[in-house]
Amino acid sequence: MTSPSPPITSPTFAPPQIAAEHHDDGTIILSSTTTVGPHHDHLAHTLRAHAERIPDTVLLSVPDGRQRRELTYGQAREQADSAGQRLLDLGAGPARPVMLLSGNGREHLVLTLACYTAGIPAVPVSVAYSLSSADHHQLRAMVELVRPGVVFADDGDAYGPAIDAVLDAAAETPTIVTARRPFRVGPTFGELVATVPGPELGRAYAGLSGDTIAKILFTSGSTGVPKGVLTTQRMLSSNQQMMRQVWPFLAEEPPVLVDWLPWSHTFGGSHNVNMVLTNGGTLHIDAGRPAPGLFEHTVDALRTIAPTVYVNVPAGYAMLVPYLERDAAFARQFFSRLRLLFYAAAALPQTLWDRLERLVERHAPRPVPFTSSWGTTETAPAATSAHWTGARCGCIGVPLPGVTLKLVPDSGKREIRIAGPTITPGYLDRPDATAVAFDEDGFYRTGDAVVFVDENDPNQGLMFDGRIAEDFKLATGTWVSVATVRGNLISAARVLTDAVIAGHDRSEVTALAWVNQAEARALCDTDNDVPIDHPVLRAHLERVLADLATHAGSAGRIERLLLCSEPPDLDAGEITDKGYINQRVVLERRSSDVEDLYAGEAGPRVIHRDAVRR
Numbered sequence: 204m205t206s207p208s209p210p211i212t213s214p215t216f217a218p219p220q221i222a223a224e225h226h227d228d229g230t231i232i233l234s235s236t237t238t239v240g241p242h243h244d245h246l247a248h249t250l251r252a253h254a255e256r257i258p259d260t261v262l263l264s265v266p267d268g269r270q271r272r273e274l275t276y277g278q279a280r281e282q283a284d285s286a287g288q289r290l291l292d293l294g295a296g297p298a299r300p301v302m303l304l305s306g307n308g309r310e311h312l313v314l315t316l317a318c319y320t321a322g323i324p325a326v327p328v329s330v331a332y333s334l335s336s337a338d339h340h341q342l343r344a345m346v347e348l349v350r351p352g353v354v355f356a357d358d359g360d361a362y363g364p365a366i367d368a369v370l371d372a373a374a375e376t377p378t379i380v381t382a383r384r385p386f387r388v389g390p391t392f393g394e395l396v397a398t399v400p401g402p403e404l405g406r407a408y409a410g411l412s413g414d415t416i417a418k419i420l421f422t423s424g425s426t427g428v429p430k431g432v433l434t435t436q437r438m439l440s441s442n443q444q445m446m447r448q449v450w451p452f453l454a455e456e457p458p459v460l461v462d463w464l465p466w467s468h469t470f471g472g473s474h475n476v477n478m479v480l481t482n483g484g485t486l487h488i489d490a491g492r493p494a495p496g497l498f499e500h501t502v503d504a505l506r507t508i509a510p511t512v513y514v515n516v517p518a519g520y521a522m523l524v525p526y527l528e529r530d531a532a533f534a535r536q537f538f539s540r541l542r543l544l545f546y547a548a549a550a551l552p553q554t555l556w557d558r559l560e561r562l563v564e565r566h567a568p569r570p571v572p573f574t575s576s577w578g579t580t581e582t583a584p585a586a587t588s589a590h591w592t593g594a595r596c597g598c599i600g601v602p603l604p605g606v607t608l609k610l611v612p613d614s615g616k617r618e619i620r621i622a623g624p625t626i627t628p629g630y631l632d633r634p635d636a637t638a639v640a641f642d643e644d645g646f647y648r649t650g651d652a653v654v655f656v657d658e659n660d661p662n663q664g665l666m667f668d669g670r671i672a673e674d675f676k677l678a679t680g681t682w683v684s685v686a687t688v689r690g691n692l693i694s695a696a697r698v699l700t701d702a703v704i705a706g707h708d709r710s711e712v713t714a715l716a717w718v719n720q721a722e723a724r725a726l727c728d729t730d731n732d733v734p735i736d737h738p739v740l741r742a743h744l745e746r747v748l749a750d751l752a753t754h755a756g757s758a759g760r761i762e763r764l765l766l767c768s769e770p771p772d773l774d775a776g777e778i779t780d781k782g783y784i785n786q787r788v789v790l791e792r793r794s795s796d797v798e799d800l801y802a803g804e805a806g807p808r809v810i811h812r813d814a815v816r817r
Contacts, residue, residue, distance in 0.1 A: 213455040215542055215572060216590040217448060219601045223661040231610040231617070233661055239605035239624070242444035245411045245436035246480060247283075247320040253483050254280030260457075262479070264487045265309050266504070271487070274309050282313045282396040287321035289390070289398040290314075290353055291407060293378045299352025300324035300419060302345075302369070302377070304333045304362055307466050307488050310382045310392045312476070314355055315418075315466075317395075319436070321407045324416045326351065326431075327467040331775055333365035341429070343372035348431055348631060349419060351377045359386035413437030419631055420469055420580050431631035438583035439473060441624040443481040445603040449590035452542055457484035459511045459540065461504050463492045463519075469584040470547055475514055484511075493519040493700070494770045495720060495732070502526050506533055509540045516778065517551045518700040518717075518771075520544075524555060525721035527562050538567035546575050552694035556596040575599055577667060581640070581647055583625040589664055597690075598656055598664045609646045610653065615682070616671055619653045620646035673786045675707035683712055683758045685786060692761060696747045698722040698740065701771060703789045704761075705797050711762040713800040715793060717770055735766040741810055748812035763800050764810040767793065 217237075224232040243249045253260070258277030265272045274282075295301050301318050303311055303325060311327070318325035326349050332342040333356070346369050354369050356362035359381040366379055366386055379389040417436045421429040447453050458478055464471025479486040487508050491500030493516065501523070515523070527534040544559065556573065563571045572592050577599035578584035586608070589600030602608045606623040626647050629637030641647055652668035655661065669686030676682055685704045692714060693699050702716040723733035723740055733740055744764055752760040771777040776788045790797060800809060 213452040215450065215452050216574075216592065217451050219449075219591060219662045219664075221601045221661045229612040233602050233608040233610065235602050235604045235606065237448065237604040239441055239444055240448060242440050244413045244440065245319065245415060246417065246439055246477065247316070247408060247411060249440070249481055250276070250280050250283065250316055250319070253480075257483055260483060261485045263309060263312055264485065266488060266490045266500075272309060274312070276483070279313060279316055283316035283320050284400040284404060285398045286313055286317035286392075286395040287323075287407070288400040288404040289395040290317055290323055291321050291403050292398070293353050293390075295321075295323045295352035295378075297322060297324065297416065298350070299375075299377075300326045300349055302326045302328060302349060302351040302354045303467075304328050304330070304342075304354065304365055304369075305357040305382075306330045307463075307471070308357060310355070310357055311466060313396065314392075315476075319417055321404055322411055322415050323352075324419050326419045326421075327472055328421065329465065329467040331772070333362055335775070336365075339365055339368035343368050345421060345429075345431075346372040347374070350375060353378045353380055355380045355382075355392070356386070357382040357392075359384040362386075411436065413440070418473070420467070420472070422580050430633055430636055432580045432627050433629055433631055434473070434580075434583060434627060438625045438627065439477055440481070441605065442473070442583040442585055442603075443477050445605055445625070446478065446585060446588070447482065448604050449588050450543075453478075453482045453484075456511060456542070457482045459485050459487070459508070460514060461487045461489050461501075461508050461510045462514060463489035463501060464514070464516075469578075469580040474584050478512075493522050498522045502533075505537055509536055509538075511540045511542050512545060513537075513541060513543075514545045514547075516547050517555070518778075520546060520551065520559065521555055521700045521719050522721055524558050524562070525719075525725065527566075528558070531566065534562055534566040538563065538571060541567065541571050544571060544573045546573070551575070551596055552690060553596050554694045554697055577619075577651070577665075578625075579647075579649055579651075581627040581649075582621055582623075583627075586621050586623075586625065587665065594664060595656060595666070597666050599653070599667050600664045601662065607646075609642075609644070611642075613652070613671055614674070616652035616668055616674075617654065618671055619649050619651050619665070621649065622646045670786065677706055677712070677757065678708055678710050679757065681756075681758045688712060688759050688761065689714075689784075691751060691755075691759065692716070692747070692764075695751055696744060698726055698743065701784050702764075703784055703786050705790060705800060709801060711801075712758065712760060713763045713765070713797075714761050715765050715767055715789065715796055715800075717767050735768060736807055744810045745812070748810065752812055760812070762812050765796055765800050765808050766810070767796065 220236045222236050253276045260276050261273045262276050262279050263274040315325045354377045379386050382392040385391050413436050415436045418434040419431045462475050466472035489501050489504045491497045574589045576585045576588040578586040586606050587600040589598045609620040610617040652671050653665040654668045656663040673685045688704050689702050692702050699716045700719045702714045704714050706712040720732050727733050727739045748761050
């Protein structure tokens with residue numbers, strides 16, 4: 204087990220200092236009165252600074268059987284320089300990016316750092332587009348848009364069909380690089396990191412600036428081609444400086460993360476990796492994720508590595524809490540070095556928050572606050588943070604230093620729009636989409652809604668109020684607030700990890716939902732996974748729906764619930780880059796399940812609110 208850290212004297216949070224400006228049309232401008240402090244212009248500079256100061260500190264560890272393979276800062280800088288030189292030799296450059304098809308790993312990180320050093324955009328692509336697609340149409344479209352000079356896949360066999368699709372779609376043939384089982388022709392990763400850096404790399408490094416494109420990240424999309432978000436070095440480096448200012452303990456205690464979130468998404472790849480890199484910390488890759496059969500890998504990692512900052516989506520916490528409640532030794536290990544618990548978006552149910560608080564009181568050696576932030580792929584990603592002790596569950600906080608929020612009345616809600624150094628310059632080769640994304644004052648339109656915790660005190664922060672486009676009207680004309688209905692259901696049910704609300708232009712509200720097996724096993728008093736048709740589980744959920752109906756009108760009453768056996772798929776876009784469930788994608792991908800909810804004779808998977816009266 205990891206030994207506890209020495210005492211920390213720096214505060215966890217810096218107090219917020221927010222100014223609010225009210226306009227006659229109802230628009231409110233929020234900004235921090237704290238300016239952004241000095242920081243490196245680009246992350247390659249950050250890597251080199253750490254490689255000189257702490258060369259033997261572990262930057263990354265990767266599970267390898269019962270052991271872990273480690274990469275130090277000194278090794279990362281050396282390998283990034285070598286690989287950067289070879290990437291330039293192979294024809295990669297600002298106009299010919301490096302596309303990364305594989306998941307989180309040592310090679311993926313080294314190649315990303317090599318791209319940062321050589322001024323080449325890195326393009327991490329969700330593994331689902333390579334390994335879970337029959338025709339690879341999305342991957343082909345990405346290749347046509349990006350025009351990669353080099354494509355990396357860690358396993359030439361597993362990614363063979365995807366590589367064939369890349370070669371078929373590319374107007375200019377890219378070089379294929381693999382880590383294992385080389386794909387026909389092309390260098391291996393080992394050959395890249397054995398290259399001797401030359402003057403070309405030195406010139407490329409000297410030409411780096413805040414405006415250099417660091418990454419192109421694809422947003423989640425259910426139809427058409429996902430947009431490529433241009434992500435500059437300034438966006439990434441300034442965003443991390445903002446976080447350092449609101450979490451001042453990072454300067455004294457470099458963060459230790461145990462993390463599974465995919466680097467093809469902004470939460471894992473921009474927020475978490477760069478938090479570690481900027482602050483000289485260590486990232487231990489978690490081979491699991493919040494899904495049946497995989498979460499045990501997460502628990503195994505946490506049993507041996509105690510994080511100082513723990514980051515997860517609400518579904519991950521829902522699966523972790525029962526393990527912590529059952530095993531006091533595991534809970535003490537988990538909390539032994541923890542400074543804060545961080546969750547994405549604003550979807551953590553209140554009941555889960557309460558259980559985490561009880562665990563902290565029982566097992567943590569010091570107070571451990573819960574916090575959340577909010578942002579998008581286009582904002583690099585954090586735009587707000589709840590950086591104070593005692594923030595409410597669901598509070599996404601206040602604007603970070605250097606960020607300005609514009610709250611605009613829209614359909615009875617307030618849309619949150621953003622300006623600042625962390626905002627994307629636009630979408631790759633999509634001037635039409637770029638123009639639509641910004642308003643007349645240059646603020647990025649997010650489509651997300653917020654409400655004040657206290658209208659009279661902006662320092663108490665904002666509450667996430669759902670996606671404006673997700674709210675819908677029933678056939679009666681009554682508006683349904685999806686975020687409210689979903690939150691009430693998950694909090695009351697306890698045995699659900701997540702849910703999606705349906706009912707647009709229908710007469711009733713219904714829901715799709717997923718079972719938290721750890722909670723379901725406890726409910727049904729069994730050591731085995733609980734089938735979704737288990738009578739005890741069904742009876743419990745029938746009572747939950749009935750109880751909710753006693754406190755809600757037609758817009759908040761869930762008439763029927765269908766339990767899904769397939770978990771929400773992050774790689775398919777069912778979980779957004781902000782970490783919460785994507786209503787639109789789930790409803791489109793699972794349209795047959797929605798129809799079952801409204802069928803005249805609903806199938807056995809459907810749970811009825813009025814069943815308790817039958």
